[in-house]
Amino acid sequence: MKNLKFAFIDALLLTQNGFYHSDFFAISTAQLTRTLGDYRSLFPEQIEYSHAKRRYIPKADFKGALIPGNTTNERKENAKKFRAIMNAFKGDFKMMQGAYLESVSYTHLTLPTNREV
Numbered sequence: 001m002k003n004l005k006f007a008f009i010d011a012l013l014l015t016q017n018g019f020y021h022s023d024f025f026a027i028s029t030a031q032l033t034r035t036l037g038d039y040r041s042l043f044p045e046q047i048e049y050s051h052a053k054r055r056y057i058p059k060a061d062f063k064g065a066l067i068p069g070n071t072t073n074e075r076k077e078n079a080k081k082f083r084a085i086m087n088a089f090k091g092d093f094k095m096m097q098g099a100y101l102e103s104v105s106y107t108h109l110t111l112p113t114n115r116e117v
Contacts, residue, residue, distance in 0.1 A: 010066040011079035018057035
């Protein structure tokens with residue numbers, strides 16, 4: 001689930017050029033602080049906190065690597081779509097993850113039988 005949160009951080013940085021704590025409407029401040037700490041330790045070159053703006057902003061070398069796309073414009077478009085999905089789920093990462101897992105069908109997988117191994 002952390003990956004979803006990290007991707008949402010990238011999506012906000014790509015589409016809004018930064019974000020406030022209030023942009024994460026479904027998680028507590030303590031949980032967001034932990035998530036941001038984890039994100040910053042994994043991607044220190046991506047984000048910084050602007051005390052003047054009182055928000056998190058992308059650093060100069062920000063790439064948004066967790067959002068798919070070959071160009072910045074493609075990543076921005078995909079980030080917009082990802083944010084729309086998050087808005088539909090009202091930012092509930094657990095509900096979004098559950099819906100994804102329910103939508104994955106394993107019926108197309110065929111496991112080898114003893115005779116095929």
